[in-house]
Amino acid sequence: MKYSRRKFITTLGAGSALLMLPSVPGFSKPIFSDRKNLGVALVGLGNYATHQLAPALQETANCYLSGIVTGTPGKDERWKKQYNIPEQNIYNYQNFDEIADNKSIDVVYVVLPNSMHREFVIRAAKAGKHVFCEKPMALTVKECEEMIAACKKAGVRLFVGYRLHTDPYHKAAMKFRDEGNSGILYVQSEFGFKIGDPTQWRLRKALAGGGSMMDLGIYAIQAARYSIDKEPVSVTAQEYKTDYEKFAEVEESVTWQMEFPGGHVSNSYTSYATPANNLYISTERRWFNLMPAFSYGGIKGMTNEGEINFRPVNQQAVQMDTHSKCILDNLESDASGEEGLKDLKVIEAVYKSIQSGTKVKV
Amino acid sequence: MKYSRRKFITTLGAGSALLMLPSVPGFSKPIFSDRKNLGVALVGLGNYATHQLAPALQETANCYLSGIVTGTPGKDERWKKQYNIPEQNIYNYQNFDEIADNKSIDVVYVVLPNSMHREFVIRAAKAGKHVFCEKPMALTVKECEEMIAACKKAGVRLFVGYRLHTDPYHKAAMKFRDEGNSGILYVQSEFGFKIGDPTQWRLRKALAGGGSMMDLGIYAIQAARYSIDKEPVSVTAQEYKTDYEKFAEVEESVTWQMEFPGGHVSNSYTSYATPANNLYISTERRWFNLMPAFSYGGIKGMTNEGEINFRPVNQQAVQMDTHSKCILDNLESDASGEEGLKDLKVIEAVYKSIQSGTKVKV
Numbered sequence A, B: 001m002k003y004s005r006r007k008f009i010t011t012l013g014a015g016s017a018l019l020m021l022p023s024v025p026g027f028s029k030p031i032f033s034d035r036k037n038l039g040v041a042l043v044g045l046g047n048y049a050t051h052q053l054a055p056a057l058q059e060t061a062n063c064y065l066s067g068i069v070t071g072t073p074g075k076d077e078r079w080k081k082q083y084n085i086p087e088q089n090i091y092n093y094q095n096f097d098e099i100a101d102n103k104s105i106d107v108v109y110v111v112l113p114n115s116m117h118r119e120f121v122i123r124a125a126k127a128g129k130h131v132f133c134e135k136p137m138a139l140t141v142k143e144c145e146e147m148i149a150a151c152k153k154a155g156v157r158l159f160v161g162y163r164l165h166t167d168p169y170h171k172a173a174m175k176f177r178d179e180g181n182s183g184i185l186y187v188q189s190e191f192g193f194k195i196g197d198p199t200q201w202r203l204r205k206a207l208a209g210g211g212s213m214m215d216l217g218i219y220a221i222q223a224a225r226y227s228i229d230k231e232p233v234s235v236t237a238q239e240y241k242t243d244y245e246k247f248a249e250v251e252e253s254v255t256w257q258m259e260f261p262g263g264h265v266s267n268s269y270t271s272y273a274t275p276a277n278n279l280y281i282s283t284e285r286r287w288f289n290l291m292p293a294f295s296y297g298g299i300k301g302m303t304n305e306g307e308i309n310f311r312p313v314n315q316q317a318v319q320m321d322t323h324s325k326c327i328l329d330n331l332e333s334d335a336s337g338e339e340g341l342k343d344l345k346v347i348e349a350v351y352k353s354i355q356s357g358t359k360v361k362v
Helices: A005-012 A047-056 A075-083 A096-101 A114-126 A141-154 A168-176 A212-228 A315-328 A337-356 B005-012 B047-056 B075-083 B096-101 B114-126 B141-154 B168-176 B212-228 B315-328 B337-356
Strands: A038-043 A063-069 A107-110 A130-133 A158-160 A186-192 A234-240 A253-259 A265-271 A276-282 A287-290 A301-303 A306-308 B038-043 B063-069 B107-110 B130-133 B158-160 B186-192 B234-240 B253-259 B265-271 B276-282 B287-290 B301-303 B306-308
Touching (some): A038 A315, A047 A075, A063 A075, A063 A096, A063 A315, A096 A114, A107 A114, A107 A315, A114 A130, A114 A141, A130 A315, A141 A158, A158 A337, A168 A212, A168 A276, A168 A287, A168 A301, A186 A212, A186 B265, A186 B276, A212 A265, A212 A276, A212 A337, A234 B234, A253 A337, A253 B265, A265 A276, A265 B186, A276 B276, B038 B047, B038 B315, B047 B075, B047 B315, B063 B075, B063 B096, B096 B114, B107 B315, B114 B130, B114 B141, B141 B158, B158 B337, B168 B212, B168 B276, B168 B287, B168 B301, B186 B212, B212 B253, B212 B265, B212 B276, B212 B337, B234 B337, B253 B337, B265 B276
Parallel strands (some): A038 A063, A107 A130, A130 A158, A186 A265, B038 B107, B107 B130, B130 B158, B186 B265
Antiparallel strands (some): A186 A276, A234 A253, A276 A287, A287 A301, A301 A306, B186 B276, B234 B253, B253 B265, B276 B287, B287 B301, B301 B306
């Protein structure tokens, strides 16, 4: 859906125009340069930034890798060389705020451990940069609200790194509800795998905020929410553990059920113990299935009418290009901070239901 | 597993032998004739008997359609003609007990509405006939126990009409746990469809005992139980309803979770509102999937190593042949009355959990 000019002005306030777009109140510089693609700085050069985002940024049209922010000495040299990043576009966590003065960086992509999302999104917003933030957006609903408020105040856009909102198979899942007369009656979504290294931050509560639910279960929540296109009204959840040492701080496996207005129901599973990777949606007589559903590639689709096939895409490249286009063309996004917050609302309800052993209102 | 002679004698007691098999105490006639295949009488000539069992009995080697028991005048003439059934092998519900004197009927297959299973299984046992009983075995655990006791007392065998215990895809599911070092960590099983005619007995509590759970959910319970090969220790369950008129008496849709000793977990769904037909099993790194899983035919299998394909079988024919062979050769069965009772134990726990909104011990 395209922002109408009126709506955009109402939302963000009127101002001087660059490329016929309003500037942002309370922010003296134009929110982006007059070029057609945006410079992106990656914050946190871990596995996902290294093996997915940086390569994807070599395939994007609306954005490119212009800078890096890293706390690990030595990493900067390798990245600088590999991606031809100018010295002045390399920051560490201490001098990060100086990025405000760097006109060649329009977007900061926060790819840090979950517990650091809030801080770096807010610092990026204060530096006047648009923000892409990896999922889960933060550890709590409260943090999400603070991040949204900070971006709003700074007049910058905030996107969550949901790579599947722009995947063709998942876009087909979103459209499935419209094909036919009956609404969706059931969604089954599950994502899990056996996690390796027991020392990684994803198993530390203080850094990750939770376990498989925060990292993988969020995809299953997302899929149910965007397939049904409504928000759940209640959640029941059950936790399971087999390795009490490895999962001393965070959940290993969870099943949970969501009820939506109008009789929609979802049943989901997430796990760090075992593979699971499926999205099933059904109406009265029709069904739609993706298996695998949540992988970086190789998604396979089947419906009651037969196989569905789409040209494979680089999910991260399409995601970042789409977010960038939303900035460049003032388009609404279905992967905004508000969307990220909705998932955290459900996750908080899941944890509450596990604690109480009963149904919890969202 | 073959009954050892010692075990069989211990279980049923020693006696005179026919075909080198022990006869049954308290029952003067031999439990079956000296022929190599058994005469089966179908009790209840509804949809399943008409369209599945009778045709299947034309393909069986160890048994054949020798008689019918029907309460509907007119039906007998059609069946008599179509299947060449002798007049003296046709009974109604009133004179059914005279079947005791009919040497050409060895087995009574009870295909009546669920609420009538108990009565007709016990009457068949008292008539000295082995019994096949459709699933669910009965309405309650107590009824199952009474049926098992009656068959034991009469010295006849009791089998439940589980057509998937002998299906090659489901036999592969049962073996999956043995292939590799790690146990099963997760089973996802679901079976549902949109039910038609709102006047049918399956929607009447007094006749069916319950709704989708009794009819379809039982397959999902079964699949989890035989994939894991253990009994659940606890169950949580959630009920959902969209059509309060049609489902005034019985459940429409249910999700439920089972915990098994050793960390095995299952998450399931059943519905009379929407299609669902899947069995997924995973260990630490391996997975096995059937979709559709529970249909009369056309099952498709996939594992982490690729597609699996078996020659299609007539499930009902293989089921009845296998049960008959268990009688003829004194073999143990994994579809005995005791197996049927175990499913009813879980179903009762599911209903209790729906009522209480909490976890229930099985």
